[in-house]
Amino acid sequence: xxxxxxxxxxxxxxxxxxxxxxxxxxxxxxxxxxxxxxxxxxxxxxxxxxxxxxxxxxxxxxxxxxxxxxxxxxxxxxxxxxxxxxxxxxxxxxxxxxxxxxxxxxxxxxxxxxxxxxxxxxxxxxxxxxxx
Ligand code: FES
Ligand code: FES
Numbered sequence: 001x002x003x004x005x006x007x008x009x010x011x012x013x014x015x016x017x018x019x020x021x022x023x024x025x026x027x028x029x030x031x032x033x034x035x036x037x038x039x040x041x042x043x044x045x046x047x048x049x050x051x052x053x054x055x056x057x058x059x060x061x062x063x064x065x066x067x068x069x070x071x072x073x074x075x076x077x078x079x080x081x082x083x084x085x086x087x088x089x090x091x092x093x094x095x096x097x098x099x100x101x102x103x104x105x106x107x108x109x110x111x112x113x114x115x116x117x118x119x120x121x122x123x124x125x126x127x128x129x130x131x132x
Contacts (some may be wrong), residue, residue: 026112
């Protein structure tokens with residue numbers, strides 16, 4: 001039921017771990033299943049230079065976090081904010097419909113880490129403040 005890419009990123013997840021002195025850290029939980037994802041970002045001159053994650057969750061959650069870290073590195077903060085869970089799933093050649101909700105974690109964890117970065121650097125205006 002999973003694509004080869006999903007299996008690959010699940011069996012050999014990229015960028016597992018944490019970044020010491022990360023510029024942005026975001027942790028989100030999936031209300032549907034209780035799984036948790038934590039995302040660490042290193043940001044220099046508005047470019048994401050490194051990303052690491054820890055995910056306590058299902059295979060699809062691990063695979064999407066792994067792919068999400070690969071997608072964000074090299075992007076600007078604004079570009080990374082536009083990455084959707086659909087884009088992450090597409091980069092993995094798709095997810096089974098019942099597993100699409102797992103990819104929300106990756107999108108939300110990236111957003112949370114970027115918001116943390118903005119907050120720490122005084123870049124957050126009230127309109128972008130998350131209520132989640
Ligand atoms: Fe939690 Fe998928 S329901 S691992
Ligand atoms: Fe919980 Fe996949 S079932 S994130």
